[in-house]
Amino acid sequence: MRIAVIGAGIAGLVAAAGLQRDGHDVVIFERRSHSDAVGAGLTLFGNAFEALDLVGLGDTVRGVSSAAIASMRAGQRSPSGGWLTTAPASATGSMRSVHRQDLHRALTDSLVPGTLHTGSPATVDPSGGPHIVLDHDTARVDPVDLVIVADGIHSPNRRVLGLDTGLHYAGYTAWRGVTSEPVDIHDEAGETWGRGQIFGIVPLPDNRIYWFGTLNCPAGTIYPEEHAEVRRRFAGWHPPIQDCIAATPPGDLMRHDIYDLLTPLTSLTERRTVLIGDAAHAMTPNLGQGAGQGIEDAATLTVLLRGVSPASLGAALTTYTEFRHARTTSIMQRSRWAARVAQASHPLLAGLRDTALRLTPGGLLGAANRRMHRWPRPG
Template structure:
C-alpha cells in the first residue's frame, strides 16, 4: 500500500527545483513521508542570482528557512528603470516598498538550493531518476521511472515547464509557447564592491538587469527579441557584449568582469493557462503548472507559495483529492493572474519601434512613484494560510 505501516502518508514529488524542495519540506513537517525524483545528476543551479520578494520570504518563513536565507542574502538597495544612455525613467523607493510589503533580498541561486536541500533527510532525493509515467491505481498513484515503479498517496509534479507529469496527466494540455525573446544570465567572476546602482535598463527590444549579490559579485541578465534557438556566431559572451557593451556605466565594466564561459543562454517560454492544476491525487506546482516570463521576478516565489499552500490544505483536509481541489481553487486564479501581468510587462519592455519606445519611456517618466508601488501589491501582499 502507498500509506506506511506507521500510518503516515507518502508523497512523491517529481522535480528537485525550488518548488519541489519546498513542497517536500512543508509536507515532511506535516508528517508525510516524502521522496523526490529528480532526473538530473545533481540538485541545484549555479551561475545566476535570484530575487526573493516579500511573498516568497513569507513562504520560506512558514517552513522555517527564512532566517537562514536572510543570513546568506542581501537586501535590495536600488530599483528602477533607465534607458541605454543611463537616464532614469522611473525609480522605486525600496525603503517604502519594504515598509509596505516587506523586504526584498537577493541570493545566489545555488545558496538557496543548498539551504533547502540540507533541510531534508539525505535519502529524500533520488537523483538521475527520470519519470516516464504517472497513473492512478485505485486510492494510490503509481509513478514509473528509470529506477522502477513507486507508489504514493500523493504525487506532485514540480518538474518544470516541460513537465513529464503534466504530459502524462493532461495529454491534451497546451504546449509551452515562445515569448519572443531570449535571455543571457551570468555572474561576475570576481567581486565588484563599488557597485551602487542596480535595476534594469530598457532599450529597443532589448533590456539589461543588474543585481548586487552578498559577496560583492554582480548578477546580470540581458534579454533581447530573437527567433528561438538562434545563436550568436561568435559565442554567447560575444553576443552579450555586442548588444549591451556600449550601454551606460557600469554595464561595460561589469561585462569585462565576466568569465566568457560562464554566460548562460535560455530562450524564454511561458505556459498557456491550464484548465486545472490537479487530477485526483496528482497536483502540478510551480513552472509545471504556470511557467511565466521572468518580468516580475515571481516564478520561484509563486512556486514557494504553491508549496506551503498545498501542504497547509493537505494538513487541514483529510481527503487528498478534496485538498487538491481546494489547492486548485486557491492557486490557479492567482498564479494565472500574475502570469498575465508578467506577460504584459514583457510586451512593454520589448517594444522595438522608435516612436513606441519614446511613448513608453515618456509614460514611465510621468507615472508617479506611489502608483508604481501600488502595482506591486497583487503579488507582494500574499500571506500564507493560517
C-alpha cells in the first residue's frame, strides 16, 4: 500500500520503518527543517521493546540505549536522600534509557533514503480521504491508501479531522537536561519526591546522566534565568542533584509545561486516516509510557496491515482502535493520577503519600506495573 506519515517523532518513525520493512511504499512529511530531535533522555520498558522487536527495530534501539539502570538501586527518595521505596527488579528489569537524539538518528537511519521530507508541514483531507496537502506548496501529494497522523500532542491534524478534545494542564512544569561532564551517581537512580517537586536521575550510555526537575506552577510561568532557577528550586536536596544541574550547560537546559489530553478521543481513525502517538493519547510523563505507547501503536498498526489490501483497510483500522483505545486510555488516566500523587504539595498529603510508599512492599508496586510493561500484541 502507499502510506503517508505526518510527523517524524518516535511514533511516526517507528511506523514508517516498520511498514517499509513489510514492503509498503511509505513517505514521511515532517514540519521541522531538519531531522534531528530536540530533547534530553527517555526511558523505555519491556512493552516498547516487544513491539520494536516485532517490527525489526529492537536491536537498533538496544544499540543506542543503556540497561544500566536495571542493575542500580532505583526507586523513590525523599529530598534528604533517604529511600522511601526501592523498585524491585520486576519494575526496572526491562527498563532502558536513551538520549532522544540518538534514538531519532537510529530510527531515521533505518529508513530507506529519501523517505523523510523535512520542512514539509502537511495537512490531512478533513474528511479523512486519500489526499494530504503540503502547506508550503499548494500541490497535493498523490493520493495514498492510508494517512498516519503522528504529529504530536498539539496535533494540528487532530483538529482538522474534528477529533480534538482539547488539552489539560497537569499543574506542573519540567526542566530537563543531560550532563556534559562526569557525575558520579554511585549506582543510585530514580526519583526524589518533595512537595510539589520531583527530581529524577537516569543514567545514559557514555556515562552521561539524564535528569529532570518538576515544579508546580501556573501554566506559562516565565523565569528570567532558567539554570539559576532550577538550581535554586532544588537547593538543599541530596547529592548529586546539584552536581547534575551544574554539569549541564545552561544552553542545553529545556523546560516544558506538562499537558495531557483533556479527555480520551472518541475514535483513533477517520476513514483512511489513523492517529498514533501523542496525537492519539498524549499523557503526562509520570509512568514513562508516552513514547512507549506510541511505539506500541506503530507496531500494532504494522502487524494489523500485514496482508491487508486497500479494500479491506477499514476492518484493519477498526481493529486498531479496538486494540489501542482501551489500553492507552487506561494508561493516560493512570498517568494523570500518578502525576497528582507525585506532585502533591500539601504537607499532609505529601506526608501520607511518603508513608504509604514506605509501607508498601516493593513487590506490590512491581505487580501494579507488570501488565503495563507487556505489549498486548494483536494476532
